[in-house]
Amino acid sequence: MKRTSVLASAIAAVLSSVTAVPGARADGPRDARKNDSAAECVAAFDRAQDLAGRRKLTEARELYLTCARESCHTLVRRDCADRLERLERDQPTLIFGARDRDGRDLANVRVTVDGAPLDGQKLALGVPLDPGEHEVWFELPPYAAKLETVVARVGEKNRAIVVTLERASAPSSSGAKTEADPPPSKALPLGLAAASAAAALGFAAFGVAGFAEKNELLDRCAAACSAREVAVVRNRYIAADVLLGVALLTGAAAAYLSLRPEPPRPVVRARLPRLSEL
Structure with missing residues (x-):
């Protein structure tokens, strides 16, 4: 023991x-x-x-x-x-505070440690905590709430934990319409795919028409056909070839733009001040 x-x-x-001594009286x-x-x-x-x-x-x-x-x-x-x-x-004590992005101190910040709210009047006086890891929330509307994980060490006194709070972004008033519209990055591939489909239909139409007229001339006049009649058939084949090329090019471009990875979006991270800057 x-x-x-x-x-x-x-x-x-x-x-x-x-109290148990003989003769003692309560x-x-x-x-x-x-x-x-x-x-x-x-x-x-x-x-x-x-x-x-x-x-x-x-x-x-x-x-x-x-x-x-x-x-x-x-x-x-x-x-x-x-x-x-x-x-x-031995018990560690911490001082809590917050600033805006311009470095100005913020008053009336609500601080919660491991789910328990702290007395706002004592935040700058040194709050005693148990040694170990703690989850600390900083809240002050209209700023976005911020979570910090803090490790308190034995014998550590009046360590300053000061975070930078960012203003919460306002929700977009046209949010519903934005979600219904296709993303801007998909508009061009869709347009190219539609153009490719139209060109392919044109290729098929001119190709079928040219083939049918060619067979008709062979049956009707063969080598005796006039130059004008032969030119009509030739022009239909030329138009079909051009449209085939357009269909292939636009289709390939649409496939490339649809399958390529989108560039990463920039991520904004809040910068916490170092202890040497406090």
């Missing part, structure tokens, strides 16, 4: 034995309250030791304050006061 636990047990035993409720207070002091001391050993210094501090009060036995009170002084020397 730890020395402190032995001490607490010994004190409790001494206090109990006093003076009613007054002695009962005294015995209850002594037991409470010993229990607070023992519990505080356990919490301090598990680095739960905030809870341990409250219990040390309980067993260090005047109503406790001198032995318990003296040991509690000594442990409390040692705990306050």
Whole structure:
């Protein structure tokens, strides 16, 4: 058993034995309250030791304050006061604040540590925390809330945690319409694909017409056809070839623009001031 636990047990035993001495008489409720207070002091001391050993210094501090009060036995009170002084020397304290992007201090910032809101009047005085990792939220409308992960270290005193808050962007009034429209980067590929389809249809139309007229001339006049009739068929084939080329080029361009990766969008990150800049 730890020395402190032995001490607490010994004190409790001494206090109990006093009331159990033969011939001793309890003076009613007054002695009962005294015995209850002594037991409470010993229990607070023992519990505080356990919490301090598990680095739960905030809870341990409250219990040390309980067993260090005047109503406790001198032995318990003296040991509690000594442990409390040692705990306050080890417990880290942090100072919280916020600034805007121009470096101006912001007042009335709401700070929450591990889900528990802090007293705004004490943010600049040094807030005692348990050693270890903590999640700290900074909130001040109309600025965007900011989350910081902070590691508090044993013996660290009045460490400044100052963040930069950015104004929250206002929602767009035409948000619904923007989502319904296709992204601007897809408009050109869609247009080229439509042009390619139209050119392909034109190629098919002129090609079929030229082929049909060519067969008709072969059946009707063969080598005796007039130059004008032959030119009409030739022009239809030329138009079909041109439209085929247009269809292939625009189709290839549409496929390239649709499949290429979009350039990354710029990401804005808030810059936290370094401790040397504070």
